[in-house]
Amino acid sequence: MKSKRNWSKIIKRTFIISFLFGLFWFFGANWAIESNAEGKIFDKVSNCPKVKVALVLGTSRTNKQGNDNLYFSYRIKAAVELYRAGKVKYILVSGDNSIATYDEPTDMKNALVAAGIPANRIFLDYAGFRTLDSMERALKVFGQKEVIVISQRFHNERAIYLGEHFGMTVYGYNAQDVVKMGGFKTKVRERFARMKVFWDIVFGVDSKFLGPQVKIG
Template identity: 35%
Template sequence: MVLLLLVLAAFLAVAGINGHVVLSEKPNIAASMTSDAGSISNAQLKRLKKLNAQCIMVLGAGIIGTERPTPMLKDRLDTALKLYWAGVSPKILLTGDNGSVHHNELHVMLKYVRKAGVPEADIFCDHAGFSTYDSAARAKQIFRVKRMIVVTQTYHMYRALYDCSENHITALGVGADQQRYSGQLVRDVREVPARLKDFILVQMEEPPKLGGEVIPITGSGVISHGE
């Protein structure tokens, strides 16, 4: 009986934390880019521009081989580019895992955004975005971001915005939901403990895994490219 009560208490705690993260950040999801090219309305664009965001942050989502983004990451990049060309923000912050020579998300993301014609100075790279929490914490600590647009898929957006909020960044989210992605059920399930993990990290005021030299988002991003 005691064990059953403990399990029930743990379940309720996890459910409560997940509910808190989702409900607190749901109002901050300003739009979602779907397969319909006109899915972001003029009213939504107006809300996004009103934030006066310093950058559009694109969270990494894996690569295929060494040179191609996964479909999920490609959709994030395409969404960010549409926002950039629409004048929502003057800078793009790419953040992902550059932990080994065999898995360099930033190389692929930077190449993709360059090919789209974004000026070098407008592209910032965070090579130590090992997790969503680290990406948000480093956006504040390294890039000195105060206001930004976050681009990821909606299922992941609640946690990303929560991490930004707890790192004192005012953020709005735009979902990159152009298709149904393979393995999405697994991602949905994994997101539950991931929100719990980030909630705990926030309470502990855990610093990001890596620090580094300050590269203000208000300057040029060239120095962050690491080439």
């Protein structure tokens, strides 16, 4: 009987410790990433520093219902604003092209060109499968030690943290956010993505693919 009671106590303690650790990880990761981005992200183009390259983080052009994805549209709009203001000379679009029928970088380039950005000012990263990949590849493949990241604020905060982990200087220009049910779901997923940032850092997770270097400009 004593043996069973001891095992019961051990299981309960393990559960409580695991639960408390999970809470600390959940809220601590969010606080660390959010506070780290203070003073490095901007809502107005006029406040952004001038750098050589803007890095647009990829997302699908359409949503699951086949309608325009506002995250995509707003990021393109923000990239155009930054370029026209003379804050950047080149735009690097980084997204997923893991299968032939899905090509985020080309969709982003086409949208930028349609908005008046010269095609020779746009570079494509076809292996930006995750934010971690996009940031590490911007440094190690495209040779950029300093970039302005373009995405929604919550995404920019995480990208800045990851970029600094790789030794980069990173700023963020916030695209307009999406305030709908889809936006709420994205925010929830973002909380767990922030937890994974620290998992990846602790266990030394790197990009899935690097490849040959590409010179911008």
